[in-house]
Amino acid sequence: MDKSNSATSMWNYLMKKMSCCGVNNYTDFSISEKFKESSQKVPVACCKMNETSPSVHPLDPDCPRNPKPENSYYLTGCYKTMTDLMLGHMNFVIYAVAGVVLMELLATFLAFCMCNGIETYDK
Known part of the structure; x- marks a missing residue:
């Protein structure tokens, strides 16, 4: 696994487990070439997941293209989540x-x- 895939996997895992999206919020992905080329606004890991499924499936399949507070954590940055966890x-x-x-x-x-x-x- 190359470094970029390792970093992506680590971020996806962190965002899924910590219920957050990006460092500050979903706008962090707007500069990503991958997201400029696709119709996604957020990675799937930013979406609320179907916990009963063994694989990664968002509750709302439209979430990566149309994130909302009801179907994603797109407004919650991981930096704040991590600092809150550390302070706690x-x-x-x-x-x-x-x-x-x-x-x-x-x-x-x-x-x-x-x-x-x-x-x-x-x-």
Whole structure:
């Protein structure tokens, strides 16, 4: 899979799972050559999905060409959705970062102890 397909797949997955569309909103796709050449205004991933279907099928088949609040998330940007998610889980993020910092400090301390032990052993 080339880089552009990987990025597209990642964005499609993110937009579907986070119920959002583009970084800011659907207008982010207006500069895309792919969307200029097609009749779509938004990717299928911006549409509300039929959750009972194992594959990606929008509830409204006309959604990519005619997005509305009832059939899509076209007005909701992923940046705002992600920042809201991060702010909602800020305690977890702080604890995770603090844990990583403590592990790094412990590893540094143990490395110094090992170096000191090797010097003592060599004498």
